[in-house]
Amino acid sequence: MAIKPRIAQKDVTLHILKTFGIHMSKKLGQNFLIDDNVVDGIVSAAKVAEGDTVLEIGPGIGTLTQGLAEAGAHVTAVELDRRLLDVLGKTLDGYDNVKVVHGDILKIDISQEINKEKYKVVANLPYYITTPIIMKLLEDRLPIELLVTMVQKEVAERMAAKPGGKEYGALSVAVQYYTEPEIMFIVPPKAFIPAPAVESAVIRCTVRTEPPVKLESEKMFFRVVKAAFAQRRKTLANTLKAGGLEKELLNQVLAQAGIDGMRRGEQLSIEEFAAIANAWTNLK
Numbered sequence: 001m002a003i004k005p006r007i008a009q010k011d012v013t014l015h016i017l018k019t020f021g022i023h024m025s026k027k028l029g030q031n032f033l034i035d036d037n038v039v040d041g042i043v044s045a046a047k048v049a050e051g052d053t054v055l056e057i058g059p060g061i062g063t064l065t066q067g068l069a070e071a072g073a074h075v076t077a078v079e080l081d082r083r084l085l086d087v088l089g090k091t092l093d094g095y096d097n098v099k100v101v102h103g104d105i106l107k108i109d110i111s112q113e114i115n116k117e118k119y120k121v122v123a124n125l126p127y128y129i130t131t132p133i134i135m136k137l138l139e140d141r142l143p144i145e146l147l148v149t150m151v152q153k154e155v156a157e158r159m160a161a162k163p164g165g166k167e168y169g170a171l172s173v174a175v176q177y178y179t180e181p182e183i184m185f186i187v188p189p190k191a192f193i194p195a196p197a198v199e200s201a202v203i204r205c206t207v208r209t210e211p212p213v214k215l216e217s218e219k220m221f222f223r224v225v226k227a228a229f230a231q232r233r234k235t236l237a238n239t240l241k242a243g244g245l246e247k248e249l250l251n252q253v254l255a256q257a258g259i260d261g262m263r264r265g266e267q268l269s270i271e272e273f274a275a276i277a278n279a280w281t282n283l284k
């Protein structure tokens, strides 16, 4: 296995970009890591051990990939930007535990690329599609045990938010339904080139083996959550009606769930959303 000069340094990254004539694409969310400590921090947050299988999304020029490979992981790295394939061929040359796949993570069939009973996802995500990527990985119920991702700090706060605050929303409920999220550390803009306008955070989401609530219908649960947060300022009674709950059933559903219809979605726990969804499913 090759041990090379670390890519996560400003001068090394600039040299590689210059050599290959690469201008970073804002459209593709290209902010490359130039801080070695951050790469090491991500690898250790993901508890990467010899022999682990890791899916990396957006390897860029291979900065984090190198850290993962040196920790002994078998890495499958999916990169959309064709221009970076030549670069990755060079920067990852000699690592026999890395496979680079050219494709769009939102479109490829991941199970075709990784055929393992359990794997980890580790990525410095392109910020323009953070939420669709995370939701796809979770909703597709891939055999992922852990997701460790760099995201905008504000998105990490929304993912990990508890009821009651303005950060708490449909993303919080969905992420916490599938996983147990923990914000691991905050990363300043200067850890990247180009420096993004916002702070970032590394969040670790441990995928649950059992859902945290018992549901009659998962579809109904997400319908209720979506309705409750579609108009955050309105009462639950109003948002549920707007979400299709017939007026005649509304009071029965709320009574059976033991929830006051004057409350707002942002105050409800996952258990309370589940109670409404189960009551609605039973009474309809």
Ligand SMILES: C[S@@+](CC[C@H](N)C(=O)[O-])C[C@H]1O[C@@H](n2cnc3c(N)ncnc32)[C@H](O)[C@@H]1O
Residues within 6 Å of the ligand: 028, 029, 030, 031, 032, 033, 057, 058, 059, 060, 061, 062, 063, 064, 065, 078, 079, 080, 081, 103, 104, 105, 106, 123, 124, 125, 126, 127, 129
């Ligand atoms: C924030 S950069 C991270 C690069 C590198 N991992 C690092 O930490 O320096 C995001 C990477 O995702 C790639 N990317 C953007 N959209 C993608 C998509 N839909 N599928 C796969 N990769 C994508 C970008 O080209 C870029 O290399």
